[in-house]
Amino acid sequence: MTPTDLTRRNLLGAGLALTTAPLLPGQALAKAGYRFTEGAFDITVLSDGYISVPGEILVPDGAGADRAAVLGQIDAPGGVVHAPCNIPLIRTGQDLILVDIGSGRKYQTSDGRMTENLMAAGIDPAAITRVVFTHAHPDHIWATLADTGGLRFPNASYHVGAAEWDFWTSPDFFTTMPAALHDFARGTQRDLAALRDRAVMLRPGDDVVTGLRVLDTAGHTPGHLSLELGGPQGLLIAGDVAVNERISFAHPDWPFGYDTLPEVAIRTRRRLIDRAATDRIRLLGYHWQYPGIGHAERRGQAFHFVPEA
Ligand SMILES: [Zn+2]
Ligand SMILES: [Zn+2]
Numbered sequence: 001m002t003p004t005d006l007t008r009r010n011l012l013g014a015g016l017a018l019t020t021a022p023l024l025p026g027q028a029l030a031k032a033g034y035r036f037t038e039g040a041f042d043i044t045v046l047s048d049g050y051i052s053v054p055g056e057i058l059v060p061d062g063a064g065a066d067r068a069a070v071l072g073q074i075d076a077p078g079g080v081v082h083a084p085c086n087i088p089l090i091r092t093g094q095d096l097i098l099v100d101i102g103s104g105r106k107y108q109t110s111d112g113r114m115t116e117n118l119m120a121a122g123i124d125p126a127a128i129t130r131v132v133f134t135h136a137h138p139d140h141i142w143a144t145l146a147d148t149g150g151l152r153f154p155n156a157s158y159h160v161g162a163a164e165w166d167f168w169t170s171p172d173f174f175t176t177m178p179a180a181l182h183d184f185a186r187g188t189q190r191d192l193a194a195l196r197d198r199a200v201m202l203r204p205g206d207d208v209v210t211g212l213r214v215l216d217t218a219g220h221t222p223g224h225l226s227l228e229l230g231g232p233q234g235l236l237i238a239g240d241v242a243v244n245e246r247i248s249f250a251h252p253d254w255p256f257g258y259d260t261l262p263e264v265a266i267r268t269r270r271r272l273i274d275r276a277a278t279d280r281i282r283l284l285g286y287h288w289q290y291p292g293i294g295h296a297e298r299r300g301q302a303f304h305f306v307p308e309a
Helices: 003-015 067-072 114-120 162-169 179-198 262-279
Strands: 034-038 041-054 080-092 095-099 130-132 157-161 199-202 207-209 212-216 225-229 235-239 282-285 293-299 302-307
Touching: 041 114, 080 114, 080 282, 095 207, 130 207, 157 162, 157 179, 162 179, 162 199, 179 199, 235 262, 262 282, 262 293, 262 302
Parallel strands: 095 130, 130 157, 157 199, 235 282
Antiparallel strands: 034 041, 041 080, 080 095, 207 212, 212 225, 225 235, 282 293, 293 302
């Protein structure tokens, strides 16, 4: 079975149906937020809670590995990994920037906590000036609309990869893409339509603001972007380039069941981690153990993630 088949078969079952996952107190409840600086940027990592990722998505049959043995090496109760959702809030100059915004409780019941954690950090949603999306999966973009209707961040501009926008809004989407992705697309199209008047299209090489550069990291989705913050150490906000900090680093060439373009995603994953290891640039991963900050170290042909906190 190819990874693509797995994606088609499992996307909905894995995501939308797992709505009874238990809350983990350490991950789902409000956190003060891990805070650090990088050059001109002051960064607080907010939590949106976590999502449940089944082992067969994390270690697809095509990986050629003993899934149970791999999952046994990480925290995967019942063969399911609880993957945190880490959202950087970036203060720089007059800007307050969020990179991805979580699911708004429209995806699973264990995520959608970002707004309460933002307010616990003392930030009014109306104060956010820019929202940047790494990509348009539900756990990254579905918080766009507030429960009361209207944009959750009413004064922000919304920075979206042009290729990502085109992928999800293609008139051919529902005839060319697998049915398992259709619910994702319906929700994402709802959100992109809601923010259309405030959308700023991003292309690789653009700067969102001075020192915050857009990188092409396509593969997980066709328009996936990462962000690079310039500073003494530098910081790469990886998004979903490497979804699990253990498996994706130790086995960068394994497919991941939610990657839309698996071969491209593998090349992208290896390239980004390799660069971070070579240049000693800090990494921030959306789904790594909170706060998801650390370094990549080389281990033969693969890598090891060293968390900072
Ligand atoms: Zn994703
Ligand atoms: Zn994700």
